Amino acid sequence: MKKESTLSLVEKIYQKLRLDIYSSKIHQGAMLTEREIADFFNVSRTPVREALRKLEQEGLITIIPKKGSIVKQITLQDILEMDQIRELLEPYVAKIAAQTIDVDLLIPLEKQLIDLKSKTPSQQNCLELLELDGQLHNAIMQFNSNSRINSILNNLRKSFNLIRLKGATSRYQDSINEQLEIIGALKERNGKAAEKAMFKHIEKAKKNRFKIIQP
Template sequence: MTTVDQPLGAVRERVLARLRQDIVTGSLLPGDRLVERELAEHFGVSRVPVREAVRALVGEGFVTFESARRAVVRRLTRTDVAELFELREALEVYAAGLAAQRCTPGDLAGLADLLDVAAAATRSGDAERITDANTRFHDRILSLAGNGLLSSVMEPVEGRLRWLTRQNAEWPQLLAEHQELYEAVASGDRERARAASLSHVRTNYRSTVRHLFGE
């Protein structure tokens, strides 16, 4: 049951974060059922925070109700993937252009450090570390764009974008694209950065579709 020294909201957030992570990393697969009683026992909490966490995951697009009492991890459709990548194309390309205009030498050094982390993870073949490093790289470019509204628009779908990133197993190619994107941003050329970002998003889309649907 929920412990008295931890507020219900904090318990809910802990369960939510763990379930979201399990979905993103593939510990929970599309079609897997989320059973309140089993999850409550697993986390050592009451069913209330589990129920609220599952509802939050529905809102985030990770889970769907097949019936009133049957919640399962969502199966990504071609439409889901296409729509998410259309959003990436619109927002990330714009962010890359702004980042090229606004970033400082210190900003670029931080971005280069993230590339080094991604390169080390790619050499090791650790999918979770690769996904984390690549997500942080994109998050940093979004931050360097210096547009708070842009960041707030991206926030509701960041988890699903991370989920999609995890589906792309062509890690060396992904690293090479990120290196090209870094160089384009570092050049200070807005249009070059936009072009590199657009190419990256579209290549990543094709790779993800191949992985998920075999085409």
């Protein structure tokens, strides 16, 4: 029971910090210390340390031994360059994956997206949509045999975690429709349609993102 309690505490701290970083309540470049977080949650440092490790694995922070943890920073130029790489690689990966992807992996995602479509774009629903988006991209990459491309895209997605929630509300319905279009093309094993749908998804997200974050 004690182990389960500790694990649930780690998850609680992790989810709270993660949401605060996503929503910019905790700003990029901010310093996080184990002591301050432990005091805030009224817990020992052990679950805090584990929660911070999870955030680091997700690409949201950098842990500096004996100093603390810094929320990673991302510039407009970083975002522009990452979007350019995604536009080149992800449509290609979707096209390749369409030939061999396990359709059974797509059906649960499709059902959850359809369910979200009937809901309002609350912060919780937007977070769930972002999770499904990540699952879809991961499912596609499973059926791309080029490990170097997959490694590049995985690293890019970690960097994008810092800004993924920005604009999620305004793109809620469009993003769902775009992901359903990608899934539809994949289920039909139509590589060209999957490639086109993925490019549209990335391009529209990019345009919306720049409207919001440009000074």
